[in-house]
Amino acid sequence: MSCSSSGSLSPSNQAANAPKQTARREWKYIASEKTTNNTYLCLAVLDSVLCVIFLHGRSSPQTSPSATPCLMKSLSFEAQPEELEEHPLSPMHYARSGLGTAGLNGRLIAAGGYNREECLRTVECYDPKEDRWTFIAPMRTPRARFQMAVLMGQLYVIGGSNGHSDELSCGETYDPHADEWAQVPELRTNRCNAGVCSLNNKLYVVGGSDPCGQKGLKNCDAFDPVTKTWSNCASLNIRRHQAAVCELDGFMYVIGGAESWNCLNTVERYNPENNTWTLIAPMNVARRGAGVAVHAGKLFVVGGFDGSHALRCVEVYDPARNEWRMLGSMTSSRSNAGVAMLGETIYAVGGFDGNEFLNTMEVYNPETDEWNDCTKALSPLSD
Structure with missing residues (x-):
């Protein structure tokens, strides 16, 4: 890496092409409930934020007995304000x-x-x-x-x-x-x-x-x-x-x-x-x-x-x-x-x-x- 005159760090080409590492996020599972055949409603804490998560399962039949149902990655997050207690x-x-x-x-x-x-x-x-x-x-x-x-x-x-x-x-x-x-x-x-x-x-x-x-x-x-x-x-x-x-x-x-x-x-x-x-x-x-x-x-x-x-x-x-x-x-x-x-x-x-x-x-x-x-x-x- 090279250091700019302002003190900020600028990546080299090699560093720029390197795969980005995603910061690890803290999860805590609270509860879940099945709402339809393919949909689950879950409560979890993500980085100290209370989230409502909707999981939509794939409705097509599995192609292999060992296959795991694929959950859509486009999950719906609705951050709910955590309750403040006096x-x-x-x-x-x-x-x-x-x-x-x-x-x-x-x-x-x-x-x-x-x-x-x-x-x-x-x-x-x-x-x-x-x-x-x-x-x-x-x-x-x-x-x-x-x-x-x-x-x-x-x-x-x-x-x-x-x-x-x-x-x-x-x-x-x-x-x-x-x-x-x-x-x-x-x-x-x-x-x-x-x-x-x-x-x-x-x-x-x-x-x-x-x-x-x-x-x-x-x-x-x-x-x-x-x-x-x-x-x-x-x-x-x-x-x-x-x-x-x-x-x-x-x-x-x-x-x-x-x-x-x-x-x-x-x-x-x-x-x-x-x-x-x-x-x-x-x-x-x-x-x-x-x-x-x-x-x-x-x-x-x-x-x-x-x-x-x-x-x-x-x-x-x-x-x-x-x-x-x-x-x-x-x-x-x-x-x-x-x-x-x-x-x-x-x-x-x-x-x-x-x-x-x-x-x-x-x-x-x-x-x-x-x-x-x-x-x-x-x-x-x-x-």
């Missing part, structure tokens, strides 16, 4: 609340969190194409009540609580190519329930609760991954912990949370150009422990806790109008759940529903304004 989205291996969640390389990452027994080190990775959770390398430190962000292709987790001692100041970063976690320089202040966000190639840690866990903080710190140093930024207008934090169009948004025990509906926006915080339109529902995702230039705030109950309600913020509106509610109440965007879908995973810690997941379709905890897959064919 089944629940695959749950995580562990129930988790107060976990860190992020989308990375087309996968959903769920790290740490706590259940009724302990804080977790384990990290799970969800493949939406396979609807399957697998484990990746665990964190160095068990932690819950923290948030996760993606910066320069790596995951970052900062602060939180290990369930046994005071709030943590340590942080870690995950390299997906090496499947390893490495330590990052510690925060200047121990804290948990802080918001974490990447903005302009820096990692921001916002608010959180003090070492006694009694009140929120105004602190805002930025980490430079190049110099591996922390610096102070302007303080929030309002103390907050368990706020939802995200980046949109070059601004950082800090949404809801609580000052001490009272839940907030206030929202602040940070401008890194002049290092200032501005209060913008408040949410319709005061909440802490909510999740947030960005889609189509808008902020989607999911679930949380209103001081009395875990929430199912969801609302969206339009920065062009500076207004919030309510959306379709989740199928389950979830506070301190993980929320992340993959493709055109918003995922809510884990959390606490007011009675138990959850390992379940549900997805939101912005086009239909609907949440669903099921996925459709081909129904298995019986032998």
Whole structure:
């Protein structure tokens, strides 16, 4: 063979004259029934496609007792769509609340969190194409009540609580190519329930609760991954912990949370150009422990806790109008759940529903304004 300049392979004359080899196709017989003297109706699977096959036998008498009836090769194939069955989205291996969640390389990452027994080190990775959770390398430190962000292709987790001692100041970063976690320089202040966000190639840690866990903080710190140093930024207008934090169009948004025990509906926006915080339109529902995702230039705030109950309600913020509106509610109440965007879908995973810690997941379709905890897959064919 000769190789063309474009990199495509062109056959030589000898190869062109060689008999073509047909790729082997996978068949699976299901059932058949005789419809007339010379016709059979068959069901089979050909390359994962369900087919109806009509077999027409030759009506002329056989010329030899050993001859086999010749079936016409012009078979009639009618591909039938295989039935799709709904089944629940695959749950995580562990129930988790107060976990860190992020989308990375087309996968959903769920790290740490706590259940009724302990804080977790384990990290799970969800493949939406396979609807399957697998484990990746665990964190160095068990932690819950923290948030996760993606910066320069790596995951970052900062602060939180290990369930046994005071709030943590340590942080870690995950390299997906090496499947390893490495330590990052510690925060200047121990804290948990802080918001974490990447903005302009820096990692921001916002608010959180003090070492006694009694009140929120105004602190805002930025980490430079190049110099591996922390610096102070302007303080929030309002103390907050368990706020939802995200980046949109070059601004950082800090949404809801609580000052001490009272839940907030206030929202602040940070401008890194002049290092200032501005209060913008408040949410319709005061909440802490909510999740947030960005889609189509808008902020989607999911679930949380209103001081009395875990929430199912969801609302969206339009920065062009500076207004919030309510959306379709989740199928389950979830506070301190993980929320992340993959493709055109918003995922809510884990959390606490007011009675138990959850390992379940549900997805939101912005086009239909609907949440669903099921996925459709081909129904298995019986032998």
